[in-house]
Amino acid sequence: MALSHITRFAPSPTGHLHIGGARTALFCWAFAKRYGGKFLLRIEDTDAARSSEESARGIMEDLAWLGIDWDEGPVLKYETSGNTAAPQARPTRTIGGDPRGVGPFFQAQRLAKYNDAIMRLVELGRAYPAFETSEELEAQRRVVVAAKQTYRYDRASYNKVPDIAERIRRMNAGEPHVVRFYAPHEPIVVVDQVLGDVKTAAGELDDFVIRKQDGLPTYHFAVVCDDEAMGVTHVLRAQEHLANTPRHVALQKALGFRTPNYAHMPLIFNVDGTKMSKRDKAKFARKSLKDAIAKNGPDFIASVVAATHVDEKSLKDFLAAENDSLDTAEKIAAHLKIALPEIEVADFRSSGYLPEAILCYVALLGWNPGLKLADGKDREKFTMTEIGEHFTVDRIGKTNSKFDRAKLLAFNADYVAQLPDDQFAQRWWAWCIEEKDSAEDVRTLVSKFTDASHAASPAKPIAAFALLATAVKPRAKTFRDAVKSSKFALLTDDLQIDPAAREKNLNANNQQGLTLLREFLPLLQSQKPWHAHELHALMEQFVKDKSLPNPGPIAQALRVALTGTSVSPGMGETLELIGRESVLARISRVVG
RNA sequence: GGCCCCGUCGUCUAGCCUGGUCCAGGACACAUCCCUUUCACGGAUGUGACAUGGGUUCGAAUCCCAUCGGGGUCACCA
Numbered sequence: 329m330a331l332s333h334i335t336r337f338a339p340s341p342t343g344h345l346h347i348g349g350a351r352t353a354l355f356c357w358a359f360a361k362r363y364g365g366k367f368l369l370r371i372e373d374t375d376a377a378r379s380s381e382e383s384a385r386g387i388m389e390d391l392a393w394l395g396i397d398w399d400e401g402p403v404l405k406y407e408t409s410g411n412t413a414a415p416q417a418r419p420t421r422t423i424g425g426d427p428r429g430v431g432p433f434f435q436a437q438r439l440a441k442y443n444d445a446i447m448r449l450v451e452l453g454r455a456y457p458a459f460e461t462s463e464e465l466e467a468q469r470r471v472v473v474a475a476k477q478t479y480r481y482d483r484a485s486y487n488k489v490p491d492i493a494e495r496i497r498r499m500n501a502g503e504p505h506v507v508r509f510y511a512p513h514e515p516i517v518v519v520d521q522v523l524g525d526v527k528t529a530a531g532e533l534d535d536f537v538i539r540k541q542d543g544l545p546t547y548h549f550a551v552v553c554d555d556e557a558m559g560v561t562h563v564l565r566a567q568e569h570l571a572n573t574p575r576h577v578a579l580q581k582a583l584g585f586r587t588p589n590y591a592h593m594p595l596i597f598n599v600d601g602t603k604m605s606k607r608d609k610a611k612f613a614r615k616s617l618k619d620a621i622a623k624n625g626p627d628f629i630a631s632v633v634a635a636t637h638v639d640e641k642s643l644k645d646f647l648a649a650e651n652d653s654l655d656t657a658e659k660i661a662a663h664l665k666i667a668l669p670e671i672e673v674a675d676f677r678s679s680g681y682l683p684e685a686i687l688c689y690v691a692l693l694g695w696n697p698g699l700k701l702a703d704g705k706d707r708e709k710f711t712m713t714e715i716g717e718h719f720t721v722d723r724i725g726k727t728n729s730k731f732d733r734a735k736l737l738a739f740n741a742d743y744v745a746q747l748p749d750d751q752f753a754q755r756w757w758a759w760c761i762e763e764k765d766s767a768e769d770v771r772t773l774v775s776k777f778t779d780a781s782h783a784a785s786p787a788k789p790i791a792a793f794a795l796l797a798t799a800v801k802p803r804a805k806t807f808r809d810a811v812k813s814s815k816f817a818l819l820t821d822d823l824q825i826d827p828a829a830r831e832k833n834l835n836a837n838n839q840q841g842l843t844l845l846r847e848f849l850p851l852l853q854s855q856k857p858w859h860a861h862e863l864h865a866l867m868e869q870f871v872k873d874k875s876l877p878n879p880g881p882i883a884q885a886l887r888v889a890l891t892g893t894s895v896s897p898g899m900g901e902t903l904e905l906i907g908r909e910s911v912l913a914r915i916s917r918v919v920g
Numbered sequence: 921g922g923c924c925c926c927g928u929c930g931u932c933u934a935g936c937c938u939g940g941u942c943c944a945g946g947a948c949a950c951a952u953c954c955c956u957u958u959c960a961c962g963g964a965u966g967u968g969a970c971a972u973g974g975g976u977u978c979g980a981a982u983c984c985c986a987u988c989g990g991g992g993u994c995a996c997c998a
Contacts, residue, residue, distance in 0.1 A: 340998045375997055462996060469995095478922045478994075506996050523925065532923065540996040547998045571924060571993040592925085595991075599931070689932090692947095696933060706934055706946040725933080728991060732931050735948040745961080803960035813959080833958090867957085883957035895959045 333365025334561045337391075337398070338551065340372040341384035344672035347731065348566065348596045348604065349387075350394060351690040354715070355593060355724070356564050357396045358691075361716030365561075369401030369424065370554060371434045374544045384434070388423070390673040394683045395712055397423045400558075401433045409786075410758030411807075412683060430558045435550050442545040445553050445583060446507055446538060450496060454582045455538060457495050457505040458485035480534035486510065507539035509549075509579060516574040521591040521721045523567075528574040536575055548575050556585040564721070567592045567728075591721045594694045595728045604731060609668040610652035613660040617647060620664060635663045670733070678763055680807030682747075682755075684712065685740040691715050693729045709742065741805035753797035757789050759807040769811050772818050792905060795860065799901035816891040817905045821913045825892040833884040833894055834918065841885030844874070846919050848882060849912070858908045864900030889918040 335356040339349055360367035369391070373379035384402070391398070392406040403424040410419075424433075432438060449455035458481075465481070472479040485508070489495050499505060511533035518526045538549035545553070555563065570592045580587050598604050621628045633640050636659035646656045661668045670676045676686055688710050697718040699707040710718070744752065757777075764774045774787070777796070782788040796817055797810070804810035834841035848870055855866055867886075871879045883899050890911060896902045903911055 338998090342998080372998065378997075458996095465996090473921085476921050480994090526924065528923080534994090537996050542996080544996090546996070551998090566992095567925070568992055569998090572998090574924095594926080597991085601990080692932065694932095698934065700934090700946090704945085708933085708947060722937095727926055729933090730931060732948070735932065738948055741961095805960095871957090879957040881957085887958060893958090897959085899957065 331365050331559065332561060333360055333363035334368065334559050335360045335365065335564060336368045336370055336555070336558065336560050338370045338372050338554075339387050340375060340378075340547075341380055341387060342375065342378040343383055343606065344674050345387045345390035346604070346672055347670075347676070347686075347690060350390070350396075350673050350686070351596065351693060352564065352566060352593070353391060353396050354394070354687055354691055354712075355695065355719070357398075358716045358719035359562060359564060359721065360399070362719045366399040367397075368558060368560075369398035369433060370558070371402060372547065372550065373434055373436045374547060374550050376436070376542060376544060379436070386674070390677075392421075392423055393677060394673065394687060396687075397421075400424065400426060400428065400430070409762050411677075411755050411762060428559070435554065436544070438550075438554065439544070441557065442539070442550060442553055443543075446545070446549070447496075449509070449538075449582060450499070450507065451492065452582075453492055454510050455507050456486045456489070456510060457499045457503075458508045458535075458537075459498075459503065459505050460485065461504075481508065481536075483510075483535055486535070504541055506537045506541050508535040509538045509575075509582070511535050512578055512581070516577050518570070518573045518577060518590060520570070520573075521589055522724045522726060523570070523592055526570065526573075533574060533578060538579070548572060548579065552576050552579045552583070552585065555588055556580070556583070560588050562589045562591065562721075564591045564593060567595055591724065593724050594726060596693055597728060597730050599730045599732060601730070604671055606654060606671055607652050608671055609654060609661075610646070610657045612669050613657035613664075613666075614647060614649065616664055616666050617660050632660065632663060636660060678766070680759060680763075680809065680811075681736070681740050682743045685743040686736070687712055687715070688743075689736045689739045693731065694725050694727075695719070695723055696725070697723055709739075737805050744801065744804055744806070747801075749798045749801060750794070752801050753789075753794050756797055756807050756810055757793065760811070761787060763807075767808075767811075769815070769818070773811055773814055776818055795901060796905055799897035799905065803897070813897070816893070816896040816902060819891060821910050821917070823892045823914070825888060825918070826894070829888045829892070829894045833881075833888045840881055841888070842919060844882045845885050845889060845915055847874070848886075849915050849919060852903075852908075852915070853912060855908075858904060860898070860900035860904040862900075863903040864898070867899055886915075889915050 337349075337353040337356045339345065339353075345353075357367045359365070369388070371384050371387075373384065385404075388402065388404045389406065392404060393408075393412055395412065401424045403422060405420065405422050407420045426433070446455060450457070468482075469479045485505075489498065499507075513530050515530045516528045516533070518528070520526055536548060537546050539545050554560075573590060573592075577587055579585075596604060598608065602608075617632070629640070629643065632638075633643055636643075636656075638646075638656050638659055642651070642653070642656060645651050646653055646660075657668060667679070668675075670679055673686070677683075688708075691710065692708055697707070697710075699718070701707050747755070760770050760774050764771045777789045777793045779788045779790045796814055800810045800813040803813050834845070848867075851866060851870060855863065867879060867882060870882060874882075876882065879899075884894055886899060887894055887896050887902070890896070890902060890906055906914070
């Protein structure tokens with residue numbers, strides 16, 4: 329039975345999965361789900377120099393983390409850390425496979441198929457070897473562009489070697505060459521499901537390269553062959569590919585292939601209108617460093633060199649934008665304690681975002697189901713399953729959008745708030761384990777809350793962690809936020825007290841804070857059950873007995889004494905988590 | 921520059937196809953107020969857009985044209 333809806337996501341393994349790629353993959357996945365079709369993953373590794381296996385693996389893991397499973401494609405055995413949308417349901421899973429026998433799914437493993445097709449075209453005279461070097465062509469191009477003309481390859485090799493047998497002979501003789509497609513002189517119409525009919529006039533196409541000198545096919549040729557071989561019926565991809573599509577259609581005609589349905593989706597940019605790219609990290613680090621130097625003086629560079637172990641020359645080159653080294657950027661960020669902008673899925677993961685929030689936010693960039701809530705407001709929170717149920721191509725917009733981190737953050741905060749406390753605790757812990765090696769405060773938290781009696785990996789948290797999670801969840805927009813709010817629970821008894829807080833909450837009003845603390849201390853000393861609920865009740869009673877207008881004076885005094893700051897979760901939770909012994913010690917220390 | 925695509929609040933968008941119910945609705949952000957033991961959360965209110973100019977029509981955000989603006993693409997990258 330031929331499936332009527334087969335989509336594919338076809339990344340090239342030259343880095344991590346970009347957030348825009350995640351959206352493309354989600355749309356392809358959702359489209360297949362919506363029509364009961366299949367979603368397949370194919371790795372486009374025809375750029376031998378830039379492709380890597382680690383990158384392919386990384387992209388697959390990013391997809392798996394998001395929960396975008398492919399029905400067909402490379403096999404990935406994925407062990408979840410628990411920090412995924414449905415950790416209990418699938419601690420380990422195997423994604424991919426080849427039930428229809430259309431693989432392999434790495435293009436580098438399909439060269440024989442491409443070469444067969446290429447030879448067919450050469451024998452038909454629809455493709456031909458070209459012997460110019462890229463330097464020669466580059467020189468020609470420069471001349472033409474300088475004259476403000478449109479450069480097109482002049483078909484010189486085709487004309488010089490008109491005989492097909494002679495072309496094949498020279499190809500087989502091992503003469504360096506590329507293979508070019510003989511572009512038809514006719515108008516081409518791309519029927520796009522989002523944009524409508526896009527017409528290309530006759531003569532617009534030039535004889536583009538379909539096989540590079542290294543013997544690998546170009547992207548254009550490989551996609552066309554693979555989409556046909558894999559029975560892809562619908563191609564959903566970013567609009568940057570629109571201009572390529574006439575080439576693909578022409579190739580399909582020449583090869584006698586079917587033309588799939590196309591849907592080109594709008595692009596995603598930064599808020600300032602620039603392209604979202606890895607470079608943004610370097611740019612941001614550079615700007616931050618420059619600001620820091622402006623503030624601290626030119627000698628600051630020396631301290632950065634010392635701290636980051638980036639040599640001075642590299643650092644100066646980086647500052648002068650001579651290079652965009654990601655490594656340097658990350659070291660600078662670590663030293664300056666700044667967060668680089670998230671660009672790739674992995675960045676958002678390590679910043680503590682929830683995959684379901686990312687997916688929902690990104691889905692709404694260029695797509696909208698137009699659904700209303702019961703109160704008439706627009707609906708914009710969807711589970712992945714719902715996206716799959718409602719997804720249709722005609723609801724994809726045409727206009728490019730800007731990636732607004734503030735809104736993503738708000739989405740994430742909502743998804744965090746919706747998480748039941750136990751799930752939040754479980755997933756937050758899993759995230760902490762993932763991140764503990766790259767952030768000091770996370771490491772401290774993990775070591776403080778790891779249950780030593782379960783020393784075996786994976787590490788389990790002690791019972792108090794659940795209380796911490798509950799206390800911290802309402803004010804956490806991300807997992808990283810949750811760690812920040814947990815700082816109060818990681819202090820030692822000799823903590824530093826913020827002078828302003830001391831002044832305001834302990835010393836002011838004739839030392840009202842200190843006085844109240846002195847009076848409250850004995851009550852705490854005799855308090856038996858050390859639980860948030862009882863401790864809270866104890867404080868409330870104290871407020872009543874002292875006829876305080878509100879709990880502020882005592883609560884804030886406690887906060888300052890216990891945490892050194894005027895900010896912490898509710899007093900009951902704060903007292904329980906800090907623990908009886910430390911509470912008493914810290915108050916005594918302040919009270920003197 | 922050639923070719924192509926797009927143009928509703930600062931941002932994401934609903935509405936546009938099937939003109940009137942839109943002096944344009946929601947969300948994020950921002951501002952003010954309320955709630956409050958801090959920080960958050962929550963609640964209320966507010967500021968804020970149909971790019972411009974022409975048509976067509978009794979009537980246009982919705983249809984047509986032009987202008988302007990933004991973007992993509994022009995590789996032996998994908």
